[in-house]
Amino acid sequence: MSELIAYIAPQNVLPALSDCLLILNSSNSHLHVIQADDGDIVQRHYALQMPVQRLVFPPANCHWLIASLSNEPHPAIRTIQHHLVVTAMGLCSNHIDLARSLDIGIASNLSELVEAVLVRQLNDGATLLEAIAICNAQLKGDVSYICHQQGHAQFMFASCLGRPLFVGLESGLRQICCSSLRLIRQRANQVYAMNTGDVVRFGLGAPMLILPNGIEQALQMPAVNKSQGIPHYMLEEIEAQPETLAILVQKYGAGFSLPLALRGKLAGIRSVTLLACGSSYHAALVASYWFETLAGLPVQVGLSSEYSDRDVHPDAYDLVVAISQSGETADTIAALKHAQINGSPRTVALSNSPGSTLTTLVDHSLLTHSGAEQSVSATKSLTAQLLMLYVLAFTLGEARGELSKEQVTAAQQEMLDLPTAVAETLQLTKDIRRWAGMLHRKKNLFVIGRNAHYPVAMEGAFKLREVAYQHAVAFPSGELKHGPITLVNEELPVIVCLPWNLQAQKMLDDLKAVRANRGEIFILSNGNIASVEGTSVIRMPNGLNHLSPIIYTVALQMLAYYCAVFSGNDIDAPRNLAKAKTATLA
Ligand code: G6P
Numbered sequence: 001m002s003e004l005i006a007y008i009a010p011q012n013v014l015p016a017l018s019d020c021l022l023i024l025n026s027s028n029s030h031l032h033v034i035q036a037d038d039g040d041i042v043q044r045h046y047a048l049q050m051p052v053q054r055l056v057f058p059p060a061n062c063h064w065l066i067a068s069l070s071n072e073p074h075p076a077i078r079t080i081q082h083h084l085v086v087t088a089m090g091l092c093s094n095h096i097d098l099a100r101s102l103d104i105g106i107a108s109n110l111s112e113l114v115e116a117v118l119v120r121q122l123n124d125g126a127t128l129l130e131a132i133a134i135c136n137a138q139l140k141g142d143v144s145y146i147c148h149q150q151g152h153a154q155f156m157f158a159s160c161l162g163r164p165l166f167v168g169l170e171s172g173l174r175q176i177c178c179s180s181l182r183l184i185r186q187r188a189n190q191v192y193a194m195n196t197g198d199v200v201r202f203g204l205g206a207p208m209l210i211l212p213n214g215i216e217q218a219l220q221m222p223a224v225n226k227s228q229g230i231p232h233y234m235l236e237e238i239e240a241q242p243e244t245l246a247i248l249v250q251k252y253g254a255g256f257s258l259p260l261a262l263r264g265k266l267a268g269i270r271s272v273t274l275l276a277c278g279s280s281y282h283a284a285l286v287a288s289y290w291f292e293t294l295a296g297l298p299v300q301v302g303l304s305s306e307y308s309d310r311d312v313h314p315d316a317y318d319l320v321v322a323i324s325q326s327g328e329t330a331d332t333i334a335a336l337k338h339a340q341i342n343g344s345p346r347t348v349a350l351s352n353s354p355g356s357t358l359t360t361l362v363d364h365s366l367l368t369h370s371g372a373e374q375s376v377s378a379t380k381s382l383t384a385q386l387l388m389l390y391v392l393a394f395t396l397g398e399a400r401g402e403l404s405k406e407q408v409t410a411a412q413q414e415m416l417d418l419p420t421a422v423a424e425t426l427q428l429t430k431d432i433r434r435w436a437g438m439l440h441r442k443k444n445l446f447v448i449g450r451n452a453h454y455p456v457a458m459e460g461a462f463k464l465r466e467v468a469y470q471h472a473v474a475f476p477s478g479e480l481k482h483g484p485i486t487l488v489n490e491e492l493p494v495i496v497c498l499p500w501n502l503q504a505q506k507m508l509d510d511l512k513a514v515r516a517n518r519g520e521i522f523i524l525s526n527g528n529i530a531s532v533e534g535t536s537v538i539r540m541p542n543g544l545n546h547l548s549p550i551i552y553t554v555a556l557q558m559l560a561y562y563c564a565v566f567s568g569n570d571i572d573a574p575r576n577l578a579k580a581k582t583a584t585l586a
Pocket of ligand 1: 277278279280323324325326327328329332376377378
């Protein structure tokens with residue numbers, strides 16, 4: 001997870017940065033800082049140690065700095081013409097087109113791209129604010145950036161185009177802008193969470209929101225209620241998903257693909273076996289639809305804890321994929337070994353943990369690169385598993401001649417659109433919190449979906465049980481009429497994943513029976529469905545097809561999280577649950 005931190009204050013801000021690094025305790029290995037040392041702009045790079053130690057900076061009288069933490073060895077911050085400093089994070093979906101139009105090379109990093117767009121405008125005579133407005137109109141995707149111009153040493157600009165950014169007031173007139181909610185809640189006394197499209201000026205005066213017409217408005221900055229405690233890792237990990245997914249999209253989205261040794265074997269595959277438990281099992285179930293549709297293959301999904309006790313007869317051309325965030329879950333390791341003993345010749349581990357036991361037992365490992373997941377509940381690692389399984393499914397489809405070049409390109413384009421769609425889903429927090437306020441006291445809930453959204457409903461119900469301690473059960477909506485409908489009444493709400501696709505009309509028909517039995521309905525949908533008495537609708541982002549299950553998964557993660565918050569549960573370490581210990585992390 002890369003992070004941005006900017007500071008500006010009348011006094012030296014380096015000690016404050018040092019404190020932030022300890023609080024963040026990030027797994028990033030590089031820190032890049034651009035700072036003003038007695039008026040001179042200096043750029044420094046630090047290799048960060050694990051576990052994180054207090055950094056001692058060279059003595060300086062530094063009144064402003066912009067720092068970025070990342071796993072990239074090259075700087076994400078630049079000083080250039082017009083004495084401009086820019087640091088950006090996120091994924092720009094038109095990066096290549098913009099870079100070509102600016103003549104800066106398609107390998108440029110995001111900060112270089114933003115800087116080039118701004119400089120082009122400054123060269124044409126625009127003010128920095130005008131340049132920012134034009135830049136924001138040109139950037140597509142899920143990006144945020146902070147910039148500073150030496151001529152205006154009193155302030156900086158922060159621009160949010162989807163990736164979360166927060167502006168805060170600290171003691172001693174220090175102002176901070178950063179990407180971590182946990183950090184800002186600990187450091188600042190008053191915080192403004194930027195909305196998509198916001199441009200904020202912060203510095204030595206009151207922070208101001210710059211409206212599109214150029215008018216400045218004082219920021220409404222509610223005081224941080226420290227008694228509420230620091231937000232949970234689970235929330236931080238839910239909110240990290242646009243970035244964790246963008247990292248994978250960058251790795252696998254634009255023409256790059258799976259390791260060559262694995263690709264070489266794909267054309268001969270005739271079936272797929274997916275082994276996993278918990279949330280990873282739900283990822284496997286969602287992916288089974290992709291392997292059928294995109295790769296044209298029969299798929300078997302085995303619950304690890306059950307699979308080891310079965311008489312299995314793997315085909316000689318079967319591909320076994322064992323899925324585990326930790327790579328250390330004993331059931332999944334046992335299931336994989338069971339498959340191998342019974343003759344499975346081709347095995348892949350999909351894990352978030354390089355060097356974990358699972359990865360040492362297989363022919364090929366695929367890593368989800370999501371960074372450490374502290375909360376017991378799987379969130380960012382799960383959506384990363386889904387994305388990797390999607391890459392595997394369409395690469396198999398391509399290798400087996402099931403997909404045309406155009407279909408592969410369309411699959412890759414959908415990947416590029418995903419981080420933005422996830423960021424848009426995260427903006428539904430207010431509505432989802434409102435639902436949680438109504439739902440968290442319900443003892444029993446149904447979560448329903450159809451097709452690939454049925455396992456999404458299973459995952460949503462699983463999360464509600466896991467962190468909100470509510471008895472939630474998932475059904476395919478077509479099954480309601482075959483039994484579960486007997487339980488529906490005004491006390492049993494039904495949460496519905498209803499993407500506007502080929503199954504939508506069938507689902508609307510299924511829901512009539514719920515209303516007829518006075519069941520309250522809570523619909524997540526990108527369809528044009530109105531909320532009416534007894535039916536509340538949250539409008540989901542449009543534009544995804546195969547990857548739509550990922551955004552519904554994220555929405556249900558948020559719902560379970562806020563239900564757990566309202567119930568006052570120990571969210572990151574739910575009762576009776578433990579996360580398998582991971583080895584080193586990507
Ligand atoms: C535990 C956790 C689940 C997790 C499951 C599988 O049961 O409570 O949240 O999904 O383990 O973990 P893995 O590391 O194998 O994906």
